Amino acid sequence: MKALKHISISLLSALAAACSEEIPVVNLGIDDSYTIERMTKLPLQPALTGQSYCWRVNGEQVSTDRNYVFMAADEGTYHLSFEIIDPENPMRFDFDVRVVHEEVEYSPYIAKVYEYCPAPGQFVNVMPEYSDGDTYADMVRKAEESISGTNDVLVSLGGFGGYITFGFDHTVINIPGQKDFRIWGNAFNELGSTNGGSAEPGIVMVSLDTNCNGLPDDPWYELAGSEYHNPLTIHNYLITYHQPNPNREIVADRTGALTDLYYIPWTDSEGQSGYIAKNQFHSQDYFPKWLDSSTLTFSGTLLPPNAEDRSGGRGTNFFLASYPWGYADNKPNDEADLCSFDIAWAVDPAGTPIALPGIDFVRVYTGVNQYCGWIGETSTEITRAADLHIQ
Numbered sequence: 001m002k003a004l005k006h007i008s009i010s011l012l013s014a015l016a017a018a019c020s021e022e023i024p025v026v027n028l029g030i031d032d033s034y035t036i037e038r039m040t041k042l043p044l045q046p047a048l049t050g051q052s053y054c055w056r057v058n059g060e061q062v063s064t065d066r067n068y069v070f071m072a073a074d075e076g077t078y079h080l081s082f083e084i085i086d087p088e089n090p091m092r093f094d095f096d097v098r099v100v101h102e103e104v105e106y107s108p109y110i111a112k113v114y115e116y117c118p119a120p121g122q123f124v125n126v127m128p129e130y131s132d133g134d135t136y137a138d139m140v141r142k143a144e145e146s147i148s149g150t151n152d153v154l155v156s157l158g159g160f161g162g163y164i165t166f167g168f169d170h171t172v173i174n175i176p177g178q179k180d181f182r183i184w185g186n187a188f189n190e191l192g193s194t195n196g197g198s199a200e201p202g203i204v205m206v207s208l209d210t211n212c213n214g215l216p217d218d219p220w221y222e223l224a225g226s227e228y229h230n231p232l233t234i235h236n237y238l239i240t241y242h243q244p245n246p247n248r249e250i251v252a253d254r255t256g257a258l259t260d261l262y263y264i265p266w267t268d269s270e271g272q273s274g275y276i277a278k279n280q281f282h283s284q285d286y287f288p289k290w291l292d293s294s295t296l297t298f299s300g301t302l303l304p305p306n307a308e309d310r311s312g313g314r315g316t317n318f319f320l321a322s323y324p325w326g327y328a329d330n331k332p333n334d335e336a337d338l339c340s341f342d343i344a345w346a347v348d349p350a351g352t353p354i355a356l357p358g359i360d361f362v363r364v365y366t367g368v369n370q371y372c373g374w375i376g377e378t379s380t381e382i383t384r385a386a387d388l389h390i391q
């Protein structure tokens with residue numbers, strides 16, 4: 001009995017010794033192979049550390065960070081390698097990722113609206129419509145009903161800074177050398193013009209769900225459009241709108257088109273101040289009614305004014321010129337290429353281009369702070385967006 005027990009223990013020890021030669025003591029935390037659907041993220045987080053790192057896909061270096069998120073637009077098998085460069089413990093690990101077609105077909109159009117935060121404006125509380133008792137969540141849902149799929153209902157972002165954040169049912173892959181997604185608005189060219197008439201340019205920002213939690217809480221990057229380096233463009237601009245003062249004197253302009261000139265006051269980071277007036281065409285409240293704060297602050301890149309008063313200063317005929325490229329609600333929808341965006345235009349807050357493999361979230365905000373007489377404040381509108389890589 002005693003001898004038998006001794007033999008068993010020796011056998012176990014021998015087995016354990018044999019196993020330890022084949023299985024590494026510390027697990028790298030990366031599998032030998034993966035299968036994922038196209039246009040989804042595979043977060044790879046090795047458990048081992050070293051001096052520096054190198055990730056390769058099919059032999060081409062793609063990252064030197066410790067963690068890497070793999071994604072691909074095309075189906076097929078991809079050969080990945082991860083290398084730890086270290087004088088003490090260097091290592092290299094090769095593995096395959098099989099990218100397959102999605103089980104449930106993707107939609108190219110907006111699947112979800114995450115945020116709807118318009119600045120005050122003449123179409124706020126109307127597009128989408130606010131009903132008594134609506135909460136912020138109700139307004140986000142209404143915005144989503146307006147612009148998701150092919151619903152094509154205008155959502156207004158109000159004056160400068162007002163924004164909307166949306167996403168798709170998959171990750172939009174940044175295909176090199178190609179535009180990646182398109183946004184529809186309601187810009188149009190004045191008869192006989194090819195460069196605008198009613199262009200209300202909105203800045204477009206993108207974000208990758210780096211922490212893979214499904215929420216837009218990751219770094220944001222501006223897509224640098226044609227005016228990004230224009231010396232008249234103001235970066236890190238900030239504006240604060242104030243609730244109307246109930247004791248203000250109601251003053252109309254001499255045409256009667258503007259019924260309340262000193263309706264919503266604003267102040268900005270340039271030391272300027274002004275008002276969003278109320279006009280006779282839109283008599284509802286212009287400050288978002290689901291908010292109970294007394295002020296509303298937005299920041300971002302301020303584009304130079306694009307409006308020209310062609311009525312000789314009477315404020316009755318404004319021409320809103322379109323910028324060459326890179327803005328939403330800036331070119332007519334039938335100019336598909338100029339309504340489309342390349343993720344490769346992304347820059348970090350210092351203006352340095354950043355290479356994003358793909359994006360999960362898009363944010364659009366009104367990019368000008370401009371008041372145009374009887375047509376009111378300039379506000380970006382959108383109706384739809386699509387991933388150009390899903391046919």
Ligand SMILES: [Ca+2]
Nearest residue numbers: 174175178343
């Ligand atoms: Ca691209």
Ligand SMILES: [Ca+2]
Nearest residue numbers: 209213215217
């Ligand atoms: Ca996130």
Ligand SMILES: [Ca+2]
Nearest residue numbers: 186200329381
């Ligand atoms: Ca518009």
